[in-house]
Amino acid sequence: MAIRKIITPPNPLLKKPSLLVEEVDGRIRALVNDMFETMYDAPGIGLAAVQVGEPLSVIVMDTAKEDEEPRPRALINPRIVWAAEEEREYEEGCLSVPDIYDKVVRPARVKVRYLDLDGQPREEEFADMDATCVQHEIDHTKGILFIDYLGRLKRERYLKKVIKKAKQAQEA
Ligand SMILES: [Zn+2]
Numbered sequence: 001m002a003i004r005k006i007i008t009p010p011n012p013l014l015k016k017p018s019l020l021v022e023e024v025d026g027r028i029r030a031l032v033n034d035m036f037e038t039m040y041d042a043p044g045i046g047l048a049a050v051q052v053g054e055p056l057s058v059i060v061m062d063t064a065k066e067d068e069e070p071r072p073r074a075l076i077n078p079r080i081v082w083a084a085e086e087e088r089e090y091e092e093g094c095l096s097v098p099d100i101y102d103k104v105v106r107p108a109r110v111k112v113r114y115l116d117l118d119g120q121p122r123e124e125e126f127a128d129m130d131a132t133c134v135q136h137e138i139d140h141t142k143g144i145l146f147i148d149y150l151g152r153l154k155r156e157r158y159l160k161k162v163i164k165k166a167k168q169a170q171e172a
Pocket of ligand 1: 137
């Protein structure tokens with residue numbers, strides 16, 4: 001296992017839709033292990049493969065609180081097949097979008113179809129924090145960042161700042 005580097009803007013991969021996984025093999029399971037290690041190290045509650053530079057439709061998440069047993073989950077080729085009308089607002093952040101948190105409104109419950117680590121198709125309902133997290137991660141597989149839901153001015157101001165910071169880090 002290895003901790004991978006998490007990419008940030010302006011890396012163009014973050015805006016690209018990920019490819020579907022054709023076969024859940026050892027390579028995918030190794031990637032998932034790396035993603036868990038990277039997510040727990042960060043620390044974060046969710047991570048998509050594209051965030052470690054692998055544009056494949058793979059996400060991991062664990063929304064357990066610090067005093068709870070870990071609940072690691074890996075979803076291959078996840079897609080939302082149903083969403084509740086009821087909404088939930090949460091102040092989101094993202095390991096690939098550092099130094100900004102903002103409120104995003106999403107459906108409070110969703111049903112997701114995906115493959116598990118044995119390649120078996122599954123369907124599962126996610127609610128509350130799990131619903132927010134799984135939707136945020138599935139967005140990554142479509143090239144969508146949570147800041148895409150914020151106003152254009154806010155987003156552009158943020159991106160300018162981040163890109164300037166990245167450039168300064170490179171020059172230093
Ligand atoms: Zn994210």
